[in-house]
Amino acid sequence: MCELMAMSANVPTDICFSFSGLMQRGGNTGPHKDGWGITFYEGKGCRSFKDPLPSAHSPIAQLVTDYPIKSETVICHIRQANSGNVSLVNTHPFIRPMWGKNWTYAHNGQLADFQSRLATKYHLPIGETDSEHAFCWILDQLLQRFDGDEPNSEDLFHYVIGLCKQINELGVFNLLLTDGDFLLVYCTNNLHWLTRRAPFGKASLIDAEMVVNFDQETTENDIVTVVATQPLTDDETWHKMQKGEGLLFCKGQLIYQSS
Amino acid sequence: MCELMAMSANVPTDICFSFSGLMQRGGNTGPHKDGWGITFYEGKGCRSFKDPLPSAHSPIAQLVTDYPIKSETVICHIRQANSGNVSLVNTHPFIRPMWGKNWTYAHNGQLADFQSRLATKYHLPIGETDSEHAFCWILDQLLQRFDGDEPNSEDLFHYVIGLCKQINELGVFNLLLTDGDFLLVYCTNNLHWLTRRAPFGKASLIDAEMVVNFDQETTENDIVTVVATQPLTDDETWHKMQKGEGLLFCKGQLIYQSS
Missing domain, CATH: 3.60.20.10 (Aminohydrolase, N-terminal nucleophile (Ntn) domain)
Incomplete structure (x- = not known):
């Protein structure tokens, strides 16, 4: 964990x-x-320190x-580490652009069958972790549901929580997600x-x-x-x-x- | 500059x-x-320090x-700084995912009319710089030309250099671009x-x-x-x-x- x-x-x-x-x-x-x-976010910009x-x-x-x-x-x-070896490419947080913002994601837990159950098309994982895979799947679902029209924070919240509950069926999924404005948190067991x-x-x-x-x-x-x-x-x-x-x-x- | x-x-x-x-x-x-x-790249992973x-x-x-x-x-x-204020969001290098890799980009120069001449659809800029805008345009062109089929390095090189020459018509465009494997360099005046x-x-x-x-x-x-x-x-x-x-x-x- x-x-x-x-x-x-x-x-x-x-x-x-x-x-x-x-x-x-x-x-x-x-x-x-x-x-x-x-x-760390400073406005729409962010910077990470990783090791x-x-x-x-x-x-x-x-x-x-x-x-x-x-x-x-x-x-x-x-x-x-439990999924993916110890290397920089598997080190959280993961950051991806979406709707003209930096989206940052970190996960605690372990997911079974994630490669088959969370198939991605538009957002491809770079490392090997279940965590990054689930992040790409969330972004794929958001893109397919809302396309270029960023939803308001209430709609976004309820849609992402619905996705979290689906992921949660594959295992422990404690989530942190932000676009710099909001901070979304989902809990399976420890938060x-x-x-x-x-x-x-x-x-x-x-x-x-x-x-x-x-x-x-x-x-x-x-x-x-x-x-x-x-x-x-x-x-x-x-x-x-x-x-x-x-x-x-x-x-x-x-x-x-x-x- | x-x-x-x-x-x-x-x-x-x-x-x-x-x-x-x-x-x-x-x-x-x-x-x-x-x-x-x-x-810095370590395999497919990378980490940045920015200030x-x-x-x-x-x-x-x-x-x-x-x-x-x-x-x-x-x-x-x-x-x-010449395009975009001094802030983290406008600080190079810029990193975006493409074909399951981290692509990193930095630019020296200044481009005129970049918002109209380098319109982007799929990759949206987050900050205000001409530099990030040109990066998003390059990725948009790569996506439209090659879609999900990553080209070999020779085809990629010649295609990107062609894009650089188009951007170069808008002003000075000294470029560094990498996916961690290759390092592509284009020169307008100082490299x-x-x-x-x-x-x-x-x-x-x-x-x-x-x-x-x-x-x-x-x-x-x-x-x-x-x-x-x-x-x-x-x-x-x-x-x-x-x-x-x-x-x-x-x-x-x-x-x-x-x-």
């Missing part, structure tokens, strides 16, 4: 605190040592920890989330000796949602997602929810 | 030496201060200088290249006080080609490309050439 993390915020916010905890699970406090990747090395020992992960990149949407993945807003307080990482006082880092209008496979802090209240539940966040706020 | 750099090699090779020189031109020895980006900050002062550029990432194909770009192979010697950077003895860094079978807008070293013989000339390199070797 793997671990997922994402952020949606209404102001450009750095993810250094949360990433400091998560990266330790990549070969130190956790077994997810088969590479990692993180994608097939364990995040706990990666100079690139150290840079991401130390260098506060301000972003409104972030998706992060640390990998414990948690929380929204930080005023009044802000302190938070303490589980995986590293680090405490942050968000009151000193934020303004009273900031709204920041963090999603993670397992809670990253031990003194905040995380919502555990239910099996089959879907959420859509935009600018840090929960917009749509389905069960 | 901007500066381009690329590498094609028959063994995974790091680009730290050449990048050390080039990054100085991004706000130090050169005026190209409007961001930079570099893409809208000047490369000479970028912590990410410093990491790329210090951390020897071994790659067979590299494309790098430092930007002096130089050299191939390093045994017997290897010393080389001295123009933009930084750095000398490398490739004899100690390589084996006798290594073949490494470097392409750059302006020569990066002052004690090696660089070939100056001619106007309208196209080259295709594979595993460090020149395979096809057109004038």
Whole structure:
């Protein structure tokens, strides 16, 4: 399995605190040592840092920890390989263009019969993972359903959640998907989330000796949602997602929810 | 204008030496201060480092200088903006999927009337640059000409060079394009290249006080080609490309050439 993390915020916010905890699970406090990747959005542009090395020992992960990149949407993945070997081509997140935007995707889980059950025509996988294959299948379905007419976020949300439920029949499918504006989350078994807003307080990482006082880092209008496979802090209240539940966040706020 | 750099090699090779020189031109020895980006291939996988900050002062550029990432194909770009504002979405290289591969593209020059003369249908630009627009147009033409049947490298080379000559009618178009296997280069006015192979010697950077003895860094079978807008070293013989000339390199070797 793997671990997922994402952020949606209404102001450009750095993810250094949360990433400091998560990266330790990549070969130190956790077994997810088969590479990692993180994608930051700045408007419609995005940039990724990826490494097939364990995040706990990666100079690139150290840079991401130390260098506060301000972003409104972030998706992060640390990998414990099960489908596809350990290599850069199989390292999440995966990014593809759609409707004049960068779409970014990361998956935790394992899918059976994905090559026959999720046949793709227009979006061809580059690596060997079930994860990238399912991403290409989702984009193929979106293209065939909506063609060049990008749907509104509500229609998009309900259509993608329907696709997630089909994929879920093939195995565990915990999903993070974003176009930089929305953050869509689908849960089979392991996903948690929380929204930080005023009044802000302190938070303490589980995986590293680090405490942050968000009151000193934020303004009273900031709204920041963090999603993670397992809670990253031990003194905040995380919502555990239910099996089959879907959420859509935009600018840090929960917009749509389905069960 | 901007500066381009690329590498094609028959063994995974790091680009730290050449990048050390080039990054100085991004706000130090050169005026190209409007961001930079570099893409490294490892097999079919690739990873990019991008920053809208000047490369000479970028912590990410410093990491790329210090951390020897071994790659067979590299494309790098430092930007002096003329079309599109300074932002991540307008920062080269641009990457798009095609025929189950990652295609990476960088451009130096300026194109007039590109929105009307290079209309795109299937590949939509995400940012505002003439460069990304021309990339989308090239992919559209390839899709319409070859559909799902990827051509061999000779047919691909001649077809793309034909497209480059059409784009060249709109302005300066110095191009780097790769799918990770081949490196295609087209020159309007400013591109130089050299191939390093045994017997290897010393080389001295123009933009930084750095000398490398490739004899100690390589084996006798290594073949490494470097392409750059302006020569990066002052004690090696660089070939100056001619106007309208196209080259295709594979595993460090020149395979096809057109004038």
